Amino acid sequence: LTPSAATVAEIRRAVDIPLRVMLRLTDGFAAGDVDRLVRVAGRLREAGAEEFVLGFLGPDGGVDLAAVERVVDVLEGCPWTFHRAIDRAADRDTLRKQLDGTPGLDTYLTAGSADGVDHGLPVLLAETARRGEPGYEQHLLVGGGLRLGHVPALLNAGVDGCHIGGAARPEGWEAPVSAEAVARWRAALDAT
Template structure:
């Protein structure tokens, strides 16, 4: 069985997806509107990307900036439409006013997804209590990863938290994969790999000039090579 680490790249469209796959990405996170930190893409965008590449795609379910769910019914409709178009993996995560997980919305989406695999995204980095959140979500069907920087301020500030959580892998609430992203740099990778972390998520770092430019296959390949070398 391969132990190759997962490299996930944010894709906004077909050009991004093709370049990410060419550079060695294992999976894509499909979003639109990075000015709002990534929202649900149109079904047509998903369909175009799905036709263009054969690697795994996780589609964002998020209707506006911030970590409140907002219109749960609209989220459920978006999930239903994407499922009907063939989407099989998703990314979402919402907090209530108390800083804990918005279980009502999350459970509605999980029910709609009917066993699809999904990532709880960086809302965990804004949670009032990360450990409590993990334990509340622990048994939800399909949840197999947390996208996290370990801190709302990014990986520089979150490194110690990430290393500590990696050491708890397998405990109740800690069986899901840590997918590290949010200010992630190549120089973070050796320490994270040494801690046993085996999944990495890049967005702007996969591009030659931030979000104004498309994904660069060469940039992705540099990450692939660095991750695999450890």
């Protein structure tokens, strides 16, 4: 969910690593929320945010291009990721082609399926094979039920971005990130 501008400013002061800030309102996204999201994105930019994560679908399951363009406009060319909304799109290929050339879009965060990587792995591998085609130039960041067992096939296909959440918190979301779990993932990525 979208952090406060104060949180972003505090993190920016504490670290100098890339930081992608989520643009997703805590109470959901509905028609008319674009103005509010544009204001929030502007405040986050003022707080030092330089990279973002966002993505909106319309009721028909297609990309809400008007909403994406309004938000991206305030980002002023900052790099951004279209998040897992792609996994619920009516047509992934159409979505990618509609977003092709959108300023700053450099990554898709996806599981290949709304049901997670177990179901979406064939889609991820097929999309990776299309790298370089219009709509497929962006980096693929795989996340959403990603398991260590998926890593070899993804790396062999050329995917080099893995996004883990729960896997880094084996004791639940309220527990801290496990250094041991992160080390297991790092070792798996380095071994392949």
